[in-house]
Amino acid sequence: MNTFNDEKPRVIMTEHKIVNNNPTAPTVLDDQFDVKKFKKIFRIVIVRYENNEMEFDMIGIHPFLANTFRRLIISDVPSMAIEKVHILNNTSIIQDEVLAHRLGLIPLRADPRLFEYKADWSTPPNEKDTLEFELKIKCSNNKDSSKKESSRAEDIYKNPNVYSKHIKWVPIGNQKKKFKDVEVGPIHPDILISKMRPGHELDLKLFAVKSNGKDHAKFSPVATAFYRLLPEIKIVKPVEGEAAYRLQQCFSPGVIGVRSEGDKKLAVVKDARYDTSSRNIFRYDDLKDAVVMSKIQDHFIFTIESVGAMQPDVIFKEAITLLKEKCLSLLNELNS
C-alpha cells in the first residue's frame, strides 16, 4: 500500500478504511512539539484573497494549533452587533421580539478595535462602547395617480418594504468626528427587515455593542472559518480512452485532465487541491485500483470568510494577538 515513498505524513483513503502511510523520515506529527523546530518548518502561503475571502496554506503545523486558531477566529474575535432595541412604536405585523432578533443579526460596518466592551448595562450608552441607530419608517398609500393601474405593492404604497438601508446612524458624543458616515452602518443595504401596509409604522432606537462569538453567533466576525487537509491523488496504473473520461467524472472539475499521447487518451492528475475527496471512484471496479487518494496531514488549507466589518487578514492577526494576550495575562497572574 505504501506507494508514496516520501517524507510527508499522510493518510491513504482506501475503499473501506483509512490507512496511515509510513513516511520515510520523522515528521512534525510524531515529533515532540518544539518551538525551535516549529519556527524552522512552519510556512504560511497565501493562495487567494478576494473581497472578504482569504485562503491560505499552513504547512508543517500540528492540528491542535490549526484548530486553536479556527476556534479563536469564530468565537473570540469581537465585532459589533445590535444588542438592545427600544421599540417606541411597532404597528407592523412582525412581533417586537422577532423584529429585535432580526435586527440583531444584521452585520454592521464598524471597526470593533475602536470600541470597548460595555461593562455595565445600567450605565447609559457612551461614545466608547455603543453605536446608536434609528429606524423610523411609515407605510402609506401612494398618492401618485400614474401608478394607479399597477398591482405591485411597490407602486401602490410608499415604503412597503423595510430594508437595512433605512437604518440611520445617530452619532453619540465625539463619534461624528471620529468616524465618517461610510464607516458606520449596515454592510448590506438590501436586507429585508419587514414588509408593511398602509398604517403600519416602525419607530425604533437600536444600540449596537461590542462582544464576541461566545456570547452570541451574531458577534462572530466571520461567516465561516474552516480548514481542510491538502488532498493528493496518484494514478498508479495507466487509464486510457473511455476509462480516462470516466475517471475524470469521478473527481471534482479540474482535478483530472486527459492528455493525448499519439492516438491514445491518457488520464493525468492536473490539480488535486480542490478535490472534494468524494469516493465515486469506488463505484467502478476497473478504476478503483488505478488511483490512490491521500491527504497530507500537516498541510492545512485554511479559509476565512469575513462578514465584512474587518478584512480576513486582520481577523486572523487579531485572533493570534488575542491568544498571545491571554497567555501573557495568565503568566502575569502566575508570576505575581
Next chain:
Amino acid sequence: MPVAQLAGSGTTNEASKTFVFQSEGHTLGNALRCIISNYPDVQFCGYTVPHPAENKMHFRIQMYNGKAIDALKRGLEDLVKVCDITLEKFDAEFQSFTENHTVQN
C-alpha cells in the same frame, strides 16, 4: 476575568497540581495540553471542562520531577512564542502577497 487558582488536592505536593482557569475552555485548554504533554519531565497532562454550563476549565499536570507550576509557565511562554512566530510569518507572507497581487476590497 480569568483567574488561575489551585484546586484543593495536594497542597503539599508541588509536582502534581490541578489549576482552575476561569472563563477559559477548549481553545486554551487543548493548545496548552498539547504543548505541555510533550515536555520530558511531565508524566501526565490533561484538561477538562467539568460542566458546559460552568465557564471554567480544569488543567492537571503531574511531573516526574520539578514543579507543576513551572511546566505551566513554560507552556504559556511557548504558546506566546508560537503566536509571535505565526504573526511574523503571516505578516511577511501577506506583504509579499500584496506586492505581487492586487488585493480587491
